[in-house]
Amino acid sequence: MLRLGFAGRIYPVNPSYDQVLGMRAYPTVDDLEGPIDLAVVITPPSTVATIVERCARKGIRAVIVSTEGFAEAGKAGAKLQQQLLNTARHAGVRLIGPNTLxxxxxxxxxxxxxxxxxxxxxxxxxxxxxxxxxxxxxxxxxxxxxxxxxxxxxxxxxxxxxxxxxxxxxxxxxxxxxxxxxxxxxxxxxxxxxxxxxxxxxxxxxxxxxxxxxxxxxxxxxxxxxxxxxxxxxxxxxxxxxxxxxxxxxxxxxxxxxxxxSQPLPQGNRIAIVTLTGGVGVAATDVAVESGLAMAQFSDATMEILSGLSPNLTKNPIDVGPTMVLTDNPLAVYDTALTAVLSDPNVDCAAIILFAGSAPPVGTTVSMLARLKQRISKPMAVWMYGPRMHFRDKLSRQLEAFGLPAYLEMETAIRALGIAARYAKVKSELGREASRGSPTITTRRKAENRSKSPAS
Amino acid sequence: MLRLGFAGRIYPVNPSYDQVLGMRAYPTVDDLEGPIDLAVVITPPSTVATIVERCARKGIRAVIVSTEGFAEAGKAGAKLQQQLLNTARHAGVRLIGPNTLxxxxxxxxxxxxxxxxxxxxxxxxxxxxxxxxxxxxxxxxxxxxxxxxxxxxxxxxxxxxxxxxxxxxxxxxxxxxxxxxxxxxxxxxxxxxxxxxxxxxxxxxxxxxxxxxxxxxxxxxxxxxxxxxxxxxxxxxxxxxxxxxxxxxxxxxxxxxxxxxSQPLPQGNRIAIVTLTGGVGVAATDVAVESGLAMAQFSDATMEILSGLSPNLTKNPIDVGPTMVLTDNPLAVYDTALTAVLSDPNVDCAAIILFAGSAPPVGTTVSMLARLKQRISKPMAVWMYGPRMHFRDKLSRQLEAFGLPAYLEMETAIRALGIAARYAKVKSELGREASRGSPTITTRRKAENRSKSPAS
Missing domain, CATH: 3.40.50.261 (Succinyl-CoA synthetase domains)
Structure with a gap:
């Protein structure tokens, strides 16, 4: 906690030491002073219930019991766990654990x-x-x-x-x-x-x-x-x-x-797949369809821009690779195509498949994508392939710093977008249902009464 | 090819250069001498058919056409591709490609x-x-x-x-x-x-x-x-x-x-899962069952050895972690448990789940597994988890050098064993079928006649 920069006060409790990592250590919980929010207990199983009682006396209402050796360790442990729970309920203490990190x-x-x-x-x-x-x-x-x-x-x-x-x-x-x-x-x-x-x-x-x-x-x-x-x-x-x-x-x-x-919810399930190689585009299309996404049909305006770059670019998935190879300014082609596609009102989300082959071009692509992300608020997911995992990971982290999620596998990237589209739909349905009202609230009251009862 | 240590002779053909990377370059295919096994063509689409004809004249019967711009590029390209194919068939040349790496x-x-x-x-x-x-x-x-x-x-x-x-x-x-x-x-x-x-x-x-x-x-x-x-x-x-x-x-x-x-085929579908944490063991069990594997029931002899180590170790998945924490010689416990499980006649294959937490212990585990692999010939797959991908990858490569496949994801490791068990079954069935004979051979003849016909 010290290394992670925890700003609150920490009170080590240990009967054998006066100091722990430069902090004053207290022999028992009874010796603690001041309001304390949380206790973490890592003592032998048989001692835990007593410590929880002492915590309660000191006004500590939240305890994490890391100790192992309770219900997971057999019948005796299960009995100890029940005693611990009874003690906590009686003392009004909430417990996380036992047997927890x-x-x-x-x-x-x-x-x-x-x-x-x-x-x-x-x-x-x-x-x-x-x-x-x-x-x-x-x-x-x-x-x-x-x-x-x-x-x-x-x-x-x-x-x-x-x-x-x-x-x-x-x-x-x-x-x-x-x-x-x-x-x-x-x-x-x-x-x-x-x-x-x-x-x-x-x-x-x-x-x-x-x-x-x-x-x-x-x-x-x-x-x-x-x-x-x-x-x-x-x-x-x-x-x-x-x-x-x-x-x-x-x-x-x-x-x-x-x-x-990092991404806004999609307005619908129409996806554009922008790739640099045809084979990956085909595989990505399968995954999109299997994830409940529909391949977006580009608008006339988008088609005009794309066909101006190359007649091969009017398809979805858009394989920009071959056109980029044939031009003097491949990034301009990529930028224009991607901007047109993402601005298209018929496109709800986009999967961007990059090739992390060598450093400078893909680095520039990353900056370009960052600028694009600032202008266009549609959900995107990136998959980067290439021969060096370390380089892929590094570029992925750069993309994520710019607000673009980058995935380890192409399938995960596309499925994540499919899930986003489905969740957007589910959320609006659940919202409508919840606004109609009562059953949810009744269930909530009941559940809360139950959770307050020490017998539950 | 030079860097990969290709031992054969390479003949560069290029009309513009006398030398390529220190090798004599020939202006055209016609100028080549000596028996040549394979030609790789990377010239503009319109020139390829002619070059294939020249190759045939020089006795080259195998050609790889890397050039793009054939059927994938539209109607004109498709026509060129058909011409290329006709030329090759007529000349008795087999082609890989076009549009290939x-x-x-x-x-x-x-x-x-x-x-x-x-x-x-x-x-x-x-x-x-x-x-x-x-x-x-x-x-x-x-x-x-x-x-x-x-x-x-x-x-x-x-x-x-x-x-x-x-x-x-x-x-x-x-x-x-x-x-x-x-x-x-x-x-x-x-x-x-x-x-x-x-x-x-x-x-x-x-x-x-x-x-x-x-x-x-x-x-x-x-x-x-x-x-x-x-x-x-x-x-x-x-x-x-x-x-x-x-x-x-x-x-x-x-x-x-x-x-x-690297692994032998399993004799059946009974898997043992050896893990260091219970949670992963549970998840792995689900994947095993969903992959068509059965959780092995250990023999009495194995149960005796395992319960001698700890009463908690007699279950499959075996979570060795808690026992290792409580002993002075955790690796001996691990070695004994793993050897017993893998030697068990009721176990057909094993998934080994390791925690790549810190360097020395897991390194020793890797050597231990290598020795085990030498003694026991049953299919195993390893999944290593832990906070550092680089370290995981490094240990995985060590394991693979010892003949143990190591997987990026737990699910892939278990599914691979499931596939191995299913394939072992399929193979023996296909083998029996093939030994009964004729239909397969008839189909083969037909297919071969068809593939020889230039019209196909």
Missing amino acids: GIVNTSNGLITNPYPMGYKRIRKGNIAYSSQSGVIGAHAQPMEDRSYHVGKTCDFGNKCDVDEADWLDYLMDDPGTRVIAMHMEAIKDGRRFMDRLRRTAARKPVFIFKTGRSEQGARASASHTGSLAQSPQICNDAFKQAGAIPVNTWQEFWEMPKVFE | GIVNTSNGLITNPYPMGYKRIRKGNIAYSSQSGVIGAHAQPMEDRSYHVGKTCDFGNKCDVDEADWLDYLMDDPGTRVIAMHMEAIKDGRRFMDRLRRTAARKPVFIFKTGRSEQGARASASHTGSLAQSPQICNDAFKQAGAIPVNTWQEFWEMPKVFE
């Missing part, structure tokens, strides 16, 4: 993950990622190399108390969160979660990567988090009905949200 | 791709990649960074003569090719291709990435190669029936074949 907030440098690596240089953004597993952290994911734009993360671990429904309650009004991506194995209170999901999805896109979909996966989940994952039928279809976006791979989980973080 | 053979340094970058350092292997598009080359794909194990590549371009059926004819008996991966848009002679595909797939795995699956994609294909791609119904299902393996993304196209290049 905790939370990260890149905007204020709050990080309770004990693995420090990777957090300092991740790109800050407005995406909230959460997980039921340690793989969520910057220690495990190439957040810097891949530029995932992290705002907040939460690892729920065994989630004996705080769960994804609480997380959504918080995020739906959080101005620092534009997109939500949740990995989850088990759903604790299905009705409450689906209610929160529906209301959040009406305002912000929510991606869900549900694992434990298979019976065997659900059993594996039970053995490491102590809770049983749900059977497939209440998973992806239900999420979709609630307006959320199910994804099926880690890559989609991490990369898809970017399109919503 | 040509071929690469990493084993002898033969490379006709005019973009030199990327070829020198790619990992040589036994995979034959082909494409109908320029993206096949090392100039466009991160062949070095991703370690694709390239043996031969062929870009068919407009494929007016030599096509994928000829390619399969050659590769099915080529000892340097263990796996075949083909990107294709249009199929020229469906019956002939399917016949060759069936016969090749009975001997070697053939991956097919068919683009132009959608109507719009097929139209886009027509506009850059001059040939119309087929409608979806004759695509992936037909390939599967023939024993081939359809893939749907570039990543699968490039990465899936690796499992067949």
Whole structure:
């Protein structure tokens, strides 16, 4: 936290040391002074409940329990976890965990993950990622190399108390969160979660990567988090009905949200694909169609501009490569074609496929795209291919600094645009439904009463 | 070619120069001496047919036409292409192209791709990649960074003569090719291709990435190669029936074949998943089940060894992480568990999920896996996660040098094993069918007669 520039005060509690990293250490929680917002507990399982009680006495109402050895470790652990939960409920304390790497907030440098690596240089953004597993952290994911734009993360671990429904309650009004991506194995209170999901999805896109979909996966989940994952039928279809976006791979989980973080929602599903090689254009067209996008038919005005450059350029996908090779000023051709296409009222979004072959030309293209992005407010996604991953990653990060999401795979770029178009439609439908009113609110009241009851 | 160490003789032909890169240049093909195997033509479209005639007179029976401006460029180009084909057929010359980046053979340094970058350092292997598009080359794909194990590549371009059926004819008996991966848009002679595909797939795995699956994609294909791609119904299902393996993304196209290049075929579909974190184990289990794999039930002997290490280790997926954290010798635990699992007669293949967190431990794990691979001949696939892509890539290359395929995504690693299990089954069925005999041979004769006819 010190290295991430956390501005708040930190109170180390440790009976064996007077000082920790130059800060005064307190022997017990009882010795702490001043208002404290959050406690992070990493002590042996049997001590945690007592510490939570002490926290409550000191007015600390939020506790993260990183300690392992609870429900995931067998029957004795499950009993300890129930005791811990009872203590917390009785004391009016909310708990994240146990068995969690905790939370990260890149905007204020709050990080309770004990693995420090990777957090300092991740790109800050407005995406909230959460997980039921340690793989969520910057220690495990190439957040810097891949530029995932992290705002907040939460690892729920065994989630004996705080769960994804609480997380959504918080995020739906959080101005620092534009997109939500949740990995989850088990759903604790299905009705409450689906209610929160529906209301959040009406305002912000929510991606869900549900694992434990298979019976065997659900059993594996039970053995490491102590809770049983749900059977497939209440998973992806239900999420979709609630307006959320199910994804099926880690890559989609991490990369898809970017399109919503930096891009406006598309007004429709008509895509233009601008490529430098025909073969990729064909493959991209397949993916677009399979993602529910329609290949845009250019307007007469656009066709006139394009055919002025070359008769080969009037098709969508537009393969600008061959024309660029034959001209003295390839970038002017590219700029004119791309501007015409993106300004076309028949085009709702664009996939831009670049070739990161050698440094200077593609660098100039990146600047050109940055200027274009300033003038035209339509969702775009970029895929860059080429022989050097490092160079591709570097250019991708430049593009993202200019507000253009760049993807590792062509398929992810196009599918992200397809998801954006579908979500834009879903959002307006959910908005209309919500404005009609009552059922949502009734469900909310019930759910809130339940969550307040210590018996639940 | 000089830089790749091509051992054969090269004869530059150019009317304007006496010397090219220190080699004597000849003004025309007519001036060439000695037996020549292959000509690469990169002259203007209108000159190509004449040059092919001259090649034939010099006894050159194989020509690669890189020149663009044929069928992909409109009606005039299509006419030129037909003339070129007639000339070649009449002269008894076989043509690759036009509009092609040509071929690469990493084993002898033969490379006709005019973009030199990327070829020198790619990992040589036994995979034959082909494409109908320029993206096949090392100039466009991160062949070095991703370690694709390239043996031969062929870009068919407009494929007016030599096509994928000829390619399969050659590769099915080529000892340097263990796996075949083909990107294709249009199929020229469906019956002939399917016949060759069936016969090749009975001997070697053939991956097919068919683009132009959608109507719009097929139209886009027509506009850059001059040939119309087929409608979806004759695509992936037909390939599967023939024993081939359809893939749907570039990543699968490039990465899936690796499992067949270095691994034995599995004897069945029972997988063991060895992970260091529970969450990834759950996700991997879902993918395994969805890929047609069954979670292996360990034998009593294995269970005894595993429960001796920790009662938590008797499940599949095996999450070794928590046990390793609690022991003084984590690698010994890992080694014992992994050896027991892989030696188990109930296990047909294994997915190994590693965490590339910090240098020394995972480096030691890599050496340990290398020793294990020497002792146990079962197919394995590795996925390494962690915060630094560069470090992941480096360790992945080390693993691959030891004969263990390492994948960029967990899902690809598991699906590759699923494909291996399915192919092993398909292969034995196709083998039985082929040994019953006649229909295949009849089809072959017919197809060969047709391909010899200049009118076809």
